[in-house]
Amino acid sequence: MKIHEFMTKKIEFIDSNKSVYDAVEQMVDRRIRSVVVRFAGKETDYGVLTSRDIVFRVLAKGINPKKIKVAEIASKPIACIDKDTDFEDAATTMEKANIARLFVCDQGKVIGLISLLDVMAAELVLKARGNHDI
Amino acid sequence: MWKILSGVFLGWSLGANDSANIFGTGVTTGIVRYRTAIWLTAAFVMLGALVEGPKCMKVMGELSRILPMEAFYCALAAALTMTALTFLAIPASTSQAIIGAVIGAGVLSGSADFSKLYKVVACWVFTPICGIAAGYLLHQALGYAIDRTVKSFTRRNLLYSAGILVAGCYGAYTLGSNNVANVTGVYVGSGTMTPEMAALIGGLSIATGVLTYSRRVMMTIGKGIVPLDPFSALVVVLAEALTLHFFTQIGVPVSSSQAVVGALVGVGFVGDVQTVSFKMLKRISIGWIMTPVAGGVLAYFLIKLLT
Amino acid sequence: MIFDRILSHGKKEREVVEDIKSHIHLLCFACDTFRKSLEKGDRNLMWEVIELEREADSVRREVISHIYEGAFLPYLRPDLCKFVEIVDEVFDLLKETAFYCVENEVPEPLRDESIRVALLNFRMCEMLVISFEAMLKGEDLREKILAVRIFEKKIDDIKLSLVKDVEHVPIENFWAGKALSDFLTGLTMISDIIEDASDHLQIINVSTR
Numbered sequence: 001m002k003i004h005e006f007m008t009k010k011i012e013f014i015d016s017n018k019s020v021y022d023a024v025e026q027m028v029d030r031r032i033r034s035v036v037v038r039f040a041g042k043e044t045d046y047g048v049l050t051s052r053d054i055v056f057r058v059l060a061k062g063i064n065p066k067k068i069k070v071a072e073i074a075s076k077p078i079a080c081i082d083k084d085t086d087f088e089d090a091a092t093t094m095e096k097a098n099i100a101r102l103f104v105c106d107q108g109k110v111i112g113l114i115s116l117l118d119v120m121a122a123e124l125v126l127k128a129r130g131n132h133d134i
Numbered sequence: 135m136w137k138i139l140s141g142v143f144l145g146w147s148l149g150a151n152d153s154a155n156i157f158g159t160g161v162t163t164g165i166v167r168y169r170t171a172i173w174l175t176a177a178f179v180m181l182g183a184l185v186e187g188p189k190c191m192k193v194m195g196e197l198s199r200i201l202p203m204e205a206f207y208c209a210l211a212a213a214l215t216m217t218a219l220t221f222l223a224i225p226a227s228t229s230q231a232i233i234g235a236v237i238g239a240g241v242l243s244g245s246a247d248f249s250k251l252y253k254v255v256a257c258w259v260f261t262p263i264c265g266i267a268a269g270y271l272l273h274q275a276l277g278y279a280i281d282r283t284v285k286s287f288t289r290r291n292l293l294y295s296a297g298i299l300v301a302g303c304y305g306a307y308t309l310g311s312n313n314v315a316n317v318t319g320v321y322v323g324s325g326t327m328t329p330e331m332a333a334l335i336g337g338l339s340i341a342t343g344v345l346t347y348s349r350r351v352m353m354t355i356g357k358g359i360v361p362l363d364p365f366s367a368l369v370v371v372l373a374e375a376l377t378l379h380f381f382t383q384i385g386v387p388v389s390s391s392q393a394v395v396g397a398l399v400g401v402g403f404v405g406d407v408q409t410v411s412f413k414m415l416k417r418i419s420i421g422w423i424m425t426p427v428a429g430g431v432l433a434y435f436l437i438k439l440l441t
Numbered sequence: 442m443i444f445d446r447i448l449s450h451g452k453k454e455r456e457v458v459e460d461i462k463s464h465i466h467l468l469c470f471a472c473d474t475f476r477k478s479l480e481k482g483d484r485n486l487m488w489e490v491i492e493l494e495r496e497a498d499s500v501r502r503e504v505i506s507h508i509y510e511g512a513f514l515p516y517l518r519p520d521l522c523k524f525v526e527i528v529d530e531v532f533d534l535l536k537e538t539a540f541y542c543v544e545n546e547v548p549e550p551l552r553d554e555s556i557r558v559a560l561l562n563f564r565m566c567e568m569l570v571i572s573f574e575a576m577l578k579g580e581d582l583r584e585k586i587l588a589v590r591i592f593e594k595k596i597d598d599i600k601l602s603l604v605k606d607v608e609h610v611p612i613e614n615f616w617a618g619k620a621l622s623d624f625l626t627g628l629t630m631i632s633d634i635i636e637d638a639s640d641h642l643q644i645i646n647v648s649t650r
Contacts, residue, residue: 163514298443
């Protein structure tokens with residue numbers, strides 16, 4: 001079993017010139033914890049904005065989210081892995097970079113997302129399968 | 135020799151009523167066919183009666199000195215008591231009926247030995263208690279052993295099938311060995327027959343009852359028993375058989391129905407389930423008191439009025 | 442009857458077990474064929490899926506008649522039959538879904554996610570096979586049941602996005618729309634029924650312990 005079987009394909013994007021408030025609206029509405037930031041003119045240049053970034057770096061500091069652009073607090077570049085990576089490698093990558101999600105990329109394009117929960121679920125399934133050859 | 139007819143009738147009704155304790159669950163859940171069950175029961179009852187039946191016969195002679203004619207009336211009184219109480223749907227024990235009758239006869243002739251009666255009554259009290267203990271312990275021990283050793287789905291299925299069969303045969307054997315004394319023990323006490331002859335005739339009469347009239351009782355679920363899974367059903371029969379076998383060695387005939395009820399309660403304790411309804415337990419307690427008293431009173435008056 | 446069972450050392454039971462195993466393996470194969478057909482756009486493979494449903498029907502009938510000819514203790518028989526019937530329901534649904542694909546192309550916006558669902562359905566069938574074999578050995582099924590549920594939850598998530606995406610697919614008329622809707626419903630309901638089957642295995646497992 002590979003990463004691409006467990007990844008989430010529905011990725012939400014936001015333009016870098018939008019405000020953090022727009023990002024909050026989008027994330028709350030879609031019930032998601034991160035958005036991929038698209039930079040104008042650069043198709044494979046991505047950043048990521050997470051709920052942690054918003055809460056810790058904007059809201060907790062009392063900054064008005066309407067006055068700050070997404071590009072100012074997004075993290076770049078995003079952490080990417082290949083769609084045929086196995087779960088142990090994905091877990092190691094997440095641990096080394098201390099991040100809760102990895103983007104699955106195919107030729108530079110983001111095609112999916114894998115989270116800590118996905119890695120745990122995959123581990124459970126792999127253990128349940130054991131050494132079975134169907 | 136016609137005097138043994140009442141005993142034969144008693145044996146026949148015992149066979150018809152008590153065989154349900156052995157293969158009842160097996161037949162009603164479709165594990166064993168009715169015909170297979172009754173032939174196995176009849177065969178093993180005979181075997182038990184012939185091999186160990188004489189062990190419990192001595193007690194009859196010890197309780198009272200009975201004459202051959204009195205033996206006839208005792209067996210008749212017991213048979214009538216059983217019939218009446220069964221009609222009233224009160225669970226009745228053949229052991230209690232016949233011993234009540236023998237004591238009744240002994241009271242009339244002045245030969246009743248109540249010191250021996252204490253031993254018998256103690257065994258009656260301990261029968262359901264032994265059943266409870268055996269049911270509980272066997273369920274735990276056997277369950278533990280099987281869980282560790284037989285994990286395969288199909289093997290377990292085979293084990294339960296074989297187990298129910300073996301337990302049933304053993305149950306029939308112990309029924310024969312312990313209860314044949316109820317049926318023809320009075321004739322040994324009165325000197326009409328040898329223990330071996332009594333065992334043969336008693337065994338045959340019980341077997342006949344099993345073969346000819348056990349269907350109705352076996353098919354009734356109205357014994358106040360909760361439907362059991364095959365393992366618990368197996369344990370109940372095994373516990374009942376072990377209890378009966380134990381009292382055979384002590385030499386006192388006891389009630390197989392009460393042993394079964396005890397075993398059911400014991401198994402119920404394991405799963406914290408009430409396996410026997412309170413209503414049933416109440417009826418059993420009534421039967422406990424009514425059976426020996428009715429047997430005794432009936433025997434007393436039959437002998438007094440007809441001899 | 443009981444003597445036959447004991448003296449044959451459980452031959453009838455083994456036959457039933459082998460039959461049920463082939464039934465579930467057939468389901469795995471059917472789901473895999475369905476997925477491949479969607480990926481390659483090969484309608485012949487879809488026809489194979491439909492044929493497999495017919496084959497599965499006759500296996501099911503064999504299993505049930507063997508069971509009622511005397512395999513297993515009577516208290517187990519209804520549960521085993523129920524399990525086989527549930528697996529058969531999956532086949533029926535798979536066949537209906539396949540019929541849509543034979544007649545129609547899956548719209549492009551829905552294609553990728555549909556293939557993903559088909560793959561996850563296949564993975565669930567694999568888990569069902571593993572669970573059945575574990576049950577035969579008397580193993581604990583909790584892990585396996587959980588794995589099935591994880592896949593089913595994943596499919597539920599994809600279903601949500603499919604439902605949103607289908608709104609943007611142009612439809613010719615009501616019946617075309619209904620057929621597409623039925624296809625999506627069927628495709629995503631397969632996992633629910635496989636989950637039912639796996640839950641039922643747990644019931645059988647617990648009742649024999």
